[in-house]
Amino acid sequence: MSNTHASPYGTLPPASPVAARKPISLPRLNELRARGEKITMLTAYDATFAAVADAAGVECILVGDSLGMVCQGLTSTVGVTLDTMRYHVESVARGIRRVQGTAWIIGDLPFGSYQESKEQALRSATVLMQAGAHMVKLEGGGWTTDVVHFLVERGIPVCAHLGLTPQTVHALGGYRVQGRGESATQLRQEAIRLQDAGATMVVLEMVPEPLSTALTQELPTCHTIGIGAGNGTAGQVLVMHDMLGVNLGKNPKFVHNFMEGHASVLDAMSAYVAAVKNGTFPDNAKHAWV
Numbered sequence: 001m002s003n004t005h006a007s008p009y010g011t012l013p014p015a016s017p018v019a020a021r022k023p024i025s026l027p028r029l030n031e032l033r034a035r036g037e038k039i040t041m042l043t044a045y046d047a048t049f050a051a052v053a054d055a056a057g058v059e060c061i062l063v064g065d066s067l068g069m070v071c072q073g074l075t076s077t078v079g080v081t082l083d084t085m086r087y088h089v090e091s092v093a094r095g096i097r098r099v100q101g102t103a104w105i106i107g108d109l110p111f112g113s114y115q116e117s118k119e120q121a122l123r124s125a126t127v128l129m130q131a132g133a134h135m136v137k138l139e140g141g142g143w144t145t146d147v148v149h150f151l152v153e154r155g156i157p158v159c160a161h162l163g164l165t166p167q168t169v170h171a172l173g174g175y176r177v178q179g180r181g182e183s184a185t186q187l188r189q190e191a192i193r194l195q196d197a198g199a200t201m202v203v204l205e206m207v208p209e210p211l212s213t214a215l216t217q218e219l220p221t222c223h224t225i226g227i228g229a230g231n232g233t234a235g236q237v238l239v240m241h242d243m244l245g246v247n248l249g250k251n252p253k254f255v256h257n258f259m260e261g262h263a264s265v266l267d268a269m270s271a272y273v274a275a276v277k278n279g280t281f282p283d284n285a286k287h288a289w290v
């Protein structure tokens, strides 16, 4: 990034022939997990922010359907289409490639693109993989288990997503904490079945900290990535706009603005990586539920 011969706006790859960092892969993520190093993830929706996140050392970039809310101005993620996701995955993948980045790119399957059948899910996942994703993410447990198995069997790495699943916000009754009381048992069983089906990552969103910490112990091959799920998970994710303080109105309580005390987006993202790695973010007392 600091190459003096770089072209304006980084439209050409840096001239350095030295491949400094190893690309992130599933074995590489397993290695991090095995040595107790936290996995970092941020969302990104375009080439430049993705490249900056990569340069900050963020291992996984989620092209999340939250783009419907932060980029498109929708009131939920329900209106995001597969074609829109393809456009943003392509942009992010080009951004990473352009700077010879190493990040693992996760493409989010939008509402309605995988619910109909396993075949529909495969067709949709193919679109995102061909757009440059290394893994796809899909929301829910139970009925999704067979879909996950079908995709994994066909060579598509899958990240599951349990707890608050924003695509089903209308069925859940709002953006609220999930997996409390009775439903904790169900969430736990769904997570174990998803791991058995071959999911190698699972986002746990707004899940009580004790549950997500316990689940992390029970899921050795499926890396738990928390958002509002406390500090006991294998990794963390935040929406980029939130952690940069680019947000009108009230943030969810799991958000921390990493621009505070930092002069650039690169520094703020580096501070996020450092805070997740050294265990200072999230702070269970401030950013989690019990």
Ligand SMILES: Nc1nc(=O)c2c([nH]1)NC[C@@H]1CN(c3ccc(C(=O)N[C@@H](CCC(=O)O)C(=O)O)cc3)CN21
Pocket: 066, 069, 070, 077, 166, 175, 176, 177, 239, 241, 242, 251, 252, 253, 254
């Ligand atoms: N910018 C942005 N950040 C996100 O984290 C995000 C999106 N957009 N869009 C998709 C979903 C929606 N998410 C949300 C939306 C609202 C709350 C929220 O209002 N939470 C309150 C209430 C929690 C409670 O039930 O106690 C909070 O104080 O955290 C949480 C997550 C998470 N995802």
Ligand SMILES: CC(C)C(=O)C(=O)O
Pocket: 043, 062, 063, 064, 065, 066, 067, 108, 203, 205, 227, 237, 238, 239
């Ligand atoms: C909030 C994260 C986990 C997500 O699912 C998204 O960005 O769509």
